[in-house]
Amino acid sequence: MAFRAAASRFVTGVTVVTVPDGGGGLNGMTANSFVTVSLSPPTVLVSVMPGRMHRAIAAGGRYGVNVLPQGAQGLSTHFAGRPVARLAPDYDLVAGLPRLAGCTAFFACELVRQVDVGDHSLFIAEVSHCEHSDAPPLVFYSSRYHDPPGSAHAAEG
Template sequence: MDGRKFRNAMGSFATGVTVIATENAGNIHGMTANAFMSQSLDPNLIVISLKEDAHMLKKIQESGQFSVNILSEDQQELSMIFAGQVETDEEVPFNYLDGKPVVPGAIAQVACNVKSEYIEGDHSLFIGQVTDINLEDGEPLIFSKGKYRKLEKAVTATS
């Protein structure tokens, strides 16, 4: 099967945009990712998928913890910074949730401890045991077909 065709098909699925963050020896590391999903409600588990050559893979293996930060529609530049598409000399600020670094202004911040890791194909799947969650108002940043997008505001019918 043509790899580009597969990639284009998968890119047709609209996803939210997250920044995965972890901390090692006082240094915070982050990366933009859309390979994230909820896995279980009881217990509260999530899954992230990282490519085998991602710098973040080893960082999470070493720290044993991470956060998933679901970005708001006004955080596109932040997504691009953590995707390596935009360079900045400014330090990106982080807050903490249950001892894990989180992105301020993200509409959801999910703190996790690594429960397990599975290697499948050229990616590692991390199962995260959720330890805390913070929610904020806002609309999500969306990514589909290689472009950032925003949700259209819902229109309420009036009688």
């Protein structure tokens, strides 16, 4: 499909959206459709298809966004619906939301609006807490993972 091929030429970071599962664990989904919307108040959005995560975000009104670090392709694949055998993601709760260990950045999000567009919903949220590290992010371009320019792996390759 031409639209999908053209859209794949836009470089994105890779995130995992997380919510508590109610049983002491986490539900998560890989998303590269994460956007900052406003600095004041700090506002972001994520685009989600109907399903388990859509229901969890709509019901709970909160979600976390974990920006994956370089080398975290296994986590991305795991949360994209292709579970990696024996992978037990390490996480802790920050502001009551699951933050994946080693993430490059984390945003705790409080839902303010849901906008249904086509086959997805845009979950717009104010950021109640965020943090970051200097770890290079995982990058997705042309339907493949890449090391960001200037990273140690990119310099070696």
